[in-house]
Amino acid sequence: MAVSSLSLSWVSSTNYNKLNLPHYNEFPRATTASLFLCNNITCSADSASNEEGHCRRRQLILGVGALTTSLLNASSLFAEEIPQNYKAFVDFSDGYSYYYPSDWRDFDFRAHDSAFKDRFLQLQNVRVRFLPTEKEDIHDLGPLEEVVSNVVRKKYAAPNQIAEIFDMQERSIDGKNYYTFEYQLTSPNFSTISFSTIAIGNGRYYTLIVGANERRWRRVRDKLKVVADSFRMLDI
Structure with a gap:
C-alpha cells in the first residue's frame, strides 16, 4: 500500500474505518492551520455485496480540519510507539490493530479482512x-x-x-x-x-x-x- 502520509479506509458510518499509519517520523509537521495532507483513501463496498473485500482506490486531498476524530486519535495513539521501519494498520470498526513492515504492500487474501506482503517474496506476509x-x-x-x-x-x-x-x-x-x-x-x-x-x-x-x-x-x-x-x- 503506497502511503505518503496517512492512509484512511472507510465504507460509511455504518461500515468500517481503517487506518494505515506510518512511522511517526513520516507524519507531516503542520506549519499553519491550512496545511493539507495527501492521503490514500480506500473505499470498500459493503461486505454483504463484496465478501472478498476488493476495493478501489482514489487520491484525495484533505484539509487537517476535515480529518475525522478517529484519525486524530489514532495518530496520537501510535505516533510515539510505532517501531522504526514499520507502519500501523488500525481497524476501528472491527476492533483490531497491528504493525507491519513499512515496505510491504496490501493485497487481497481470500476470506481475510486485511493482509500485507513483501513486494518480492509472496510467502512472506x-x-x-x-x-x-x-x-x-x-x-x-x-x-x-x-x-x-x-x-x-x-x-x-x-x-x-x-x-x-x-x-x-x-x-x-x-x-x-x-x-x-x-x-x-x-x-x-x-x-x-x-x-x-x-x-x-x-x-x-x-x-x-x-x-x-x-x-x-x-x-x-x-x-x-x-x-x-x-x-x-x-x-x-
Missing part, C-alpha cells in the same frame, strides 16, 4: 481474519498448550502437511488476553514457518498469521515477531 463467537476470552477455549496444538494441527495444517510447534506465549495487555505461537508446516515440496496470535473479544475470534519460507526464517524471524506481538484488540 501477514494476514488477519476474524469469525463470530459467543466466547468472551481466549481462555474460554482452554489452556494455552491445548488450544495451540488443536489450532495448528487441526486448523492450520493441511492433510498433506506435517506440523511442528516451537514456542508458545500467553500475554495479557490492558485486560485482554492473547496466545502467540511459532510453528512450522512442512509439505512434500516446501516448508513455511510462521507466528500466529489469536484472541477473543468484541464477539470475534481474531487470528493473525505472519510467516515466511523456511529458508529465510532465520533472517526475518525477529522482524516478523514484532508483527505478531503487535496485534491488539480495540474496544468497539
Whole structure:
C-alpha cells in the first residue's frame, strides 16, 4: 500500500474505518492551520455485496480540519510507539490493530479482512481474519498448550502437511488476553514457518498469521515477531 502520509479506509458510518499509519517520523509537521495532507483513501463496498473485500482506490486531498476524530486519535495513539521501519494498520470498526513492515504492500487474501506482503517474496506476509463467537476470552477455549496444538494441527495444517510447534506465549495487555505461537508446516515440496496470535473479544475470534519460507526464517524471524506481538484488540 503506497502511503505518503496517512492512509484512511472507510465504507460509511455504518461500515468500517481503517487506518494505515506510518512511522511517526513520516507524519507531516503542520506549519499553519491550512496545511493539507495527501492521503490514500480506500473505499470498500459493503461486505454483504463484496465478501472478498476488493476495493478501489482514489487520491484525495484533505484539509487537517476535515480529518475525522478517529484519525486524530489514532495518530496520537501510535505516533510515539510505532517501531522504526514499520507502519500501523488500525481497524476501528472491527476492533483490531497491528504493525507491519513499512515496505510491504496490501493485497487481497481470500476470506481475510486485511493482509500485507513483501513486494518480492509472496510467502512472506501477514494476514488477519476474524469469525463470530459467543466466547468472551481466549481462555474460554482452554489452556494455552491445548488450544495451540488443536489450532495448528487441526486448523492450520493441511492433510498433506506435517506440523511442528516451537514456542508458545500467553500475554495479557490492558485486560485482554492473547496466545502467540511459532510453528512450522512442512509439505512434500516446501516448508513455511510462521507466528500466529489469536484472541477473543468484541464477539470475534481474531487470528493473525505472519510467516515466511523456511529458508529465510532465520533472517526475518525477529522482524516478523514484532508483527505478531503487535496485534491488539480495540474496544468497539
